[in-house]
Amino acid sequence: MANHSQLGFQDASSPIMEELIQFHDHALMVALAICSLVLYLLTLMLTEKLSSSTVDAQEIELVWTILPAMVLITLALPSLRILYMMDEINEPDLTLKAIGHQWYWTYEYTDFKDLTFDSYMIPTADLPLGHFRLLEVDHRVIVPTGSTVRVIVTADDVLHSWAVPSLGVKTDAIPGRLNQTSFFATRPGVYYGQCSEICGANHSFMPIVVESAPLPNFEHWSSSLSS
Amino acid sequence: MAGEGDSEPGKSFKLLGFLDVQNVPCARESVLYGSLGSLVMGLGHFLATSRVRRSCDVAVGGFICTMLGYWFYCRYNLAQQRIRQRMLKEGMKNRVLFEGSYLDPEKEQTGSERGDS
Numbered sequence: 001m002a003n004h005s006q007l008g009f010q011d012a013s014s015p016i017m018e019e020l021i022q023f024h025d026h027a028l029m030v031a032l033a034i035c036s037l038v039l040y041l042l043t044l045m046l047t048e049k050l051s052s053s054t055v056d057a058q059e060i061e062l063v064w065t066i067l068p069a070m071v072l073i074t075l076a077l078p079s080l081r082i083l084y085m086m087d088e089i090n091e092p093d094l095t096l097k098a099i100g101h102q103w104y105w106t107y108e109y110t111d112f113k114d115l116t117f118d119s120y121m122i123p124t125a126d127l128p129l130g131h132f133r134l135l136e137v138d139h140r141v142i143v144p145t146g147s148t149v150r151v152i153v154t155a156d157d158v159l160h161s162w163a164v165p166s167l168g169v170k171t172d173a174i175p176g177r178l179n180q181t182s183f184f185a186t187r188p189g190v191y192y193g194q195c196s197e198i199c200g201a202n203h204s205f206m207p208i209v210v211e212s213a214p215l216p217n218f219e220h221w222s223s224s225l226s227s
Numbered sequence: 228m229a230g231e232g233d234s235e236p237g238k239s240f241k242l243l244g245f246l247d248v249q250n251v252p253c254a255r256e257s258v259l260y261g262s263l264g265s266l267v268m269g270l271g272h273f274l275a276t277s278r279v280r281r282s283c284d285v286a287v288g289g290f291i292c293t294m295l296g297y298w299f300y301c302r303y304n305l306a307q308q309r310i311r312q313r314m315l316k317e318g319m320k321n322r323v324l325f326e327g328s329y330l331d332p333e334k335e336q337t338g339s340e341r342g343d344s
Contacts, residue, residue: 025251026302029298
């Protein structure tokens, strides 16, 4: 989860999120170079006398066409690479359905028999000491570590969005539509997210908690629930 | 969890308010080499031509080019290192999984060596 006043990304827990963080750093470095240039040009202009004697500016026009094109290519290539990486066909090991309601999530593990549950936020009054306010839920989504999980996201009433920042996942939940995403949790842990599409009074109070557990633990949990 | 094991928030330094040079790999070196390149090129141009204005332009251009040049070089090496780490991790996992079995690549190699001799 994010710390208070945290501006940067959370630590990555999936390969896609690692790539996104790398790209973000790359984009910021390009932004730093552009800002340095613009700041310098601004300073120059402030110290320059205005002149109306310019009639021909072929060279500068060439520069300020080619340079931005090169900057855009520098940003577009890694961006498209990650975009296509996110859409790779990856043969998921597990399929999970996430259905958004006002104001809770329902999860269905259709690979198993009768493994469906609702996930409500734990109210602050009922929160045990040391747990995270507005983030904890009564039933977490458990997934096996090191397995590709396909998530099919939809909604029952209004628009919602299933988002878990540290896994690099954000998918809109639209009534009457099935949206698909997938993730690969590289390490065991608990990952928090929140509904990311305005959906009414309690939009801020329907969090998502994904717990990545080793496969034996996941099997034990799934067999205990489905029985 | 985010923040654990990282430097304290008070210790991160953000250049122009957004680039965290302490925690982003290659950022610190890029900015430092860029500054060095800027100084060398600007000063060199001034010593050669005695033109202040143009030397400042060369210095800023040198900063941007050196910074971005080192950034691409460093990130390319970092990407290659990450790929090698991933392959090594996969290889170690496979070795532990398949050691002694018919899928053990070392066993296949030993078998083929015996066959050749």
